[in-house]
Amino acid sequence: MAATEPAGSRHRNEAGPVGDQVRANLKFFRARQGISTTQLARLLEALGRPILATAITKIESGDRKVDVGDLVALALALRTTPNRMLLPDYGPSRGQADVALTPTVTVFPDLAWAWASGKQQLLAAEIALGHGEESPFEVLEEFRRNALTTAERQHADHTAVRAAEAVLSSIRGILDRIDNPVRYDVEDESRARHPDSAARLGPAPATPEGLRARLRSLIAEIDALIGDDSDG
Incomplete structure (x- = not known):
């Protein structure tokens, strides 16, 4: 039966x-x-x-x-x-609704797009799946192995590409901070309470100081990749 x-x-x-x-x-x-x-x-x-x-x-x-x-x-x-x-469109509107990917995974629109674009795994999904044994670094590496093509992984591992992505991330963060300042209050307060740790970490990415620091790193990587103009 x-x-x-x-x-x-x-x-x-x-x-x-x-x-x-x-x-x-x-x-x-x-x-x-x-x-x-x-x-x-x-x-x-x-x-x-x-x-x-x-x-x-x-x-x-x-x-x-x-x-x-x-x-x-x-x-x-x-x-x-x-x-x-x-996925939905999203922009600087502060009233943007969260994105429900499944009944148990709901995230900010920018995070949904970062996941769909192969940039990062979603913490909300890891929690829903009950994963907790792996470190965030291990989760990201596994995600990149599965989400990116071989060519994308090879290029993404180059230090110049990583430096360029860090600059873009800072620019996006600064723009987002302008439109959604409340989202950064927790980070700012944490840095203010722990100045020594903040100093070791360097300037926050979504700040002018953070962007300038990343631009300097990118210029150094470009010089190493193609040579400094002064060399000629």
């Missing part, structure tokens, strides 16, 4: 928060580009992934799911990327 699931244990496989975001993004990009469902259906047919106009309407209303092949074709047709179809 076949085993059966306990009563009430079966549930419909809902699209979830990411599925809802895909629907919202589909509507958004169609509207912004002035593409009707009929026109989008023609574009998808040209890509070899036909979806009827009525099916597109059902996707937007939540009556039809989007599989992986559909997602890629929709992104191509709408001149965007699968990541942008999966």
